[in-house]
Amino acid sequence: xxxxxxxxxxxxxxxxxxxxxxRSISADFRVHLFHVAEPxxxxxxxxxxxxxxxxxxxxxMADAALRLNATDPVDGVLCWDEGRILATAYIAQxxxxxxxxxxxxxRLRDKAQTRVALAEAGVAQPLSIPxxxxxxxxxxxxxxxxxxxxxxxxxxxxxxxxxxNDPASLRQMFAFTRDTKPPDPVVYASDHPVLxxxxxxxxxxxxxxxxxDGNVTPLFVARKVVGYPPYAEEIGHYVDAxxxxxxxxxxxxxxxxTHSALRFKDGWTHTEYMLxxxxxxxxxxxxxxxxDMIPYLGRLAxxxxxxxxxxxxxxxLPVAAQPTEHRVAGIRFFYVDHDDTIIESVKxxxxxxxxxxxxxxxxxxxxxxxxxPPKGTVWGRIAYAxxxxxxxxxxxxxxxxxxxxxxxxxxxxVTVS
Numbered sequence: 579x580x581x582x583x584x585x586x587x588x589x590x591x592x593x594x595x596x597x598x599x600x601r602s603i604s605a606d607f608r609v610h611l612f613h614v615a616e617p618x619x620x621x622x623x624x625x626x627x628x629x630x631x632x633x634x635x636x637x638x639m640a641d642a643a644l645r646l647n648a649t650d651p652v653d654g655v656l657c658w659d660e661g662r663i664l665a666t667a668y669i670a671q672x673x674x675x676x677x678x679x680x681x682x683x684x685r686l687r688d689k690a691q692t693r694v695a696l697a698e699a700g701v702a703q704p705l706s707i708p709x710x711x712x713x714x715x716x717x718x719x720x721x722x723x724x725x726x727x728x729x730x731x732x733x734x735x736x737x738x739x740x741x742x743n744d745p746a747s748l749r750q751m752f753a754f755t756r757d758t759k760p761p762d763p764v765v766y767a768s769d770h771p772v773l774x775x776x777x778x779x780x781x782x783x784x785x786x787x788x789x790x791d792g793n794v795t796p797l798f799v800a801r802k803v804v805g806y807p808p809y810a811e812e813i814g815h816y817v818d819a820x821x822x823x824x825x826x827x828x829x830x831x832x833x834x835x836t837h838s839a840l841r842f843k844d845g846w847t848h849t850e851y852m853l854x855x856x857x858x859x860x861x862x863x864x865x866x867x868x869x870d871m872i873p874y875l876g877r878l879a880x881x882x883x884x885x886x887x888x889x890x891x892x893x894x895l896p897v898a899a900q901p902t903e904h905r906v907a908g909i910r911f912f913y914v915d916h917d918d919t920i921i922e923s924v925k926x927x928x929x930x931x932x933x934x935x936x937x938x939x940x941x942x943x944x945x946x947x948x949x950x951p952p953k954g955t956v957w958g959r960i961a962y963a964x965x966x967x968x969x970x971x972x973x974x975x976x977x978x979x980x981x982x983x984x985x986x987x988x989x990x991x992v993t994v995s
Contacts, residue, residue, distance in 0.1 A: 583653035583893050584608045584625070586643060588666045589633050591659055593619050594939055598874055599658065599867070599885040607653075607889050610646065612639060626650075634661060636668030636680065643669045654892030658867040661760060663687070676844035676894050677865070685840055686847075686865045688732050689773060692840065696860060699839030702832065703860040704778045704852075708770035712752045718774035719748055727775040728755040737955055741777060741808040751808075754952070780854040782861070783823065784815075785833060786868045786876060786884070788891050788899060792843045794834045795899050797887070798876035799823045800868065801970075803910075806951040814910040814977070816970045817875040819901050832858050846888045848872070869956075871909050871964065878907035878936060878966045905966055907936070908973035912961045912984055917949040920989040924960050927983045934967040934976035938983070960986060 585607040590596055597619065603609055604623035611617055611627040620627075628642055646652060652673055657666035664687055670678030677683070685691045693706040707718035708731060719726045719742070728751060730738040738758030742748040756772050782802045787794050799821040803814035823829045833849060840863060848868035850861040867873050873884035881902030890897045914921075926938040942948055942960035949958045963980035965973040 582606060582608045583889075583895070584610060584650055585889050585892065586610050586612065586646070586652050586655045586669065588612045588639065588655070588657040588662050588669070589614075589659045590617075590620055592941075594941055595869070595871060596658065598877075599888075602883050602885040603656075603889045606886055607893075610650075610652070612642065634665050636665035639665055640668045640672035644672055647673055654889065654894070656889055656892045658888075660687075660864060660866060660869075663865050676892055679841075682841050682843075683865050686842065686863050689729065689862055690731050690770065692863060693773070695841075696836065696839050699835065701836050701839055701860055702857055704776035706773050706775040709772050709774055710770045712749065714770075715748060715752050715772060715774050716745055719745070722774060722776040725777040727773075727777050728752065729773045729775060730755055730758055731771050731773055732760075739810040740952075741810075743808075747808075778852045778854050778859045780852045780859075782850065782852050784848055784850045784868055784872065785823070786873060787833065787837075787847050787849065788887050788897055789837060789842060789845055789847060790891055790894075790897070792838065794830075794837045794847075795897075796824055796830060796833060797882055797884070797899060798872075798880055800870075800872045800875065809952045809955070811951040811955055812870055812911075813913075814908065815870060815872055815875060816906065816908040816973060817872065817879045818906045818970070819879040819881075819904045829858055832860070836860055836863060844894075845891055846884075870911075871962065875907040875909055875964065878964070879903060879905045906968060906970055906973055907964065907966045908970065908977055909962055909964045910977040910981065911959045912963075912981060913950040913954065913958050914948055914960060914986060914988075915950065917953050919948055921946045921948060921960065922987045922989050924984070924986050926961070926963075926980060927985060929983075930979075931983060932965075932976045932979050934965045934972050935980055936964040936966045938963045938980050 600623040608625035611624050617627050655670045657663050664683050667680040667683040690708045696703050705722045709715045709718050725743045728740050738755045740751045784800045785796050787796045798817050800815040800817050805811050805813040846867050848864040851858040887897045921942045924940045940961050965976035967973045
């Protein structure tokens with residue numbers, strides 16, 4: 579029997595959010611991990627690992643990959659961490675593998691470059707102006723109109739994104755957007771670090787796609803639930819295997835044109851749109867699997883295994899992209915009410931939870947200090963629940979029930995839900 583393909587994975591992320599990917603990948607691939615620490619929970623899914631000083635230093639990781647490749651040829655490289663996808667492209671480039679063009683990945687990471695490339699191709703998107711100072715931002719907002727969106731040029735997970743309704747709120751929030759830092763010290767274009775964008779309205783969605791030789795295949799659409807205005811925290815998602823957007827000609831054409839304009843030819847993308855009254859408007863494209871457990875929801879709803887598909891695409895292998903299930907899956911994230919809350923315990927009271935509830939998972943551990951958005955954007959989540967049913971309404975009911983069953987105790991013995 580031929581050996582399984584060797585897949586090089588860069589970093590893993592939190593176990594509660596990413597273990598399902600490694601588990602499924604390891605069934606069909608040998609996995610070698612590049613990480614900054616000795617692996618722990620990952621070990622049962624690995625054929626080997628290399629501990630490196632950094633996983634954001636692309637050229638240094640490329641050198642390490644060349645040494646690995648000399649003894650055990652690598653078939654593909656995969657990363658699902660936004661802060662490391664650019665560095666990972668240097669590995670693929672050095673090894674001559676798929677998605678090995680750092681300039682293409684940087685065009686996705688740097689949202690100002692994304693906007694320029696799409697504008698040149700005539701792809702529908704909000705008007706966007708990069709700015710450096712508050713005065714620049716005020717002038718740009720007059721051009722794009724109020725309300726406007728302030729967005730960091732190169733961050734992810736909605737970090738630093740805020741809606742401003744008038745010049746006064748822009749003056750108040752500009753520093754928030756400008757000074758929001760990524761969790762890793764990635765250097766972005768600092769001359770104009772903030773984008774002032776036209777605020778387009780409608781339903782916000784994301785689509786996870788596999789791209790092979792430039793051909794884009796959308797796999798599943800997630801309908802977002804956004805909270806904590808004027809910020810843009812994604813507090814939930816719903817994925818329907820039979821979402822009409824997957825076969826909508828206007829939408830799929832826009833998706834293909836977007837990737838062609840960005841010259842993204844191979845790999846997995848997570849693309850976000852606003853569905854406006856005049857058609858889909860591109861918000862951003864990320865060169866990785868979606869976060870927020872969206873790929874997991876996609877697997878529940880469609881039967882498509884995102885880990886195996888992404889790994890196969892990275893290795894240039896055929897992918898199994900046809901749904902085998904036709905269900906609806908959803909997720910909801912839970913938060914504390916106040917900044918700097920010290921967690922004593924988090925648990926779900928598991929009596930009378932509905933059959934549609936798939937899992938209820940605790941994220942925050944005793945002793946953790948957490949905050950709701952904006953201070954606790956993404957990392958302030960203390961738990962999540964997922965559901966699987968035949969409709970969004972069925973999933974929503976299950977997630978409501980999970981929320982009612984959540985008990986959180988702080989060091990001051992305050993219970994919230």
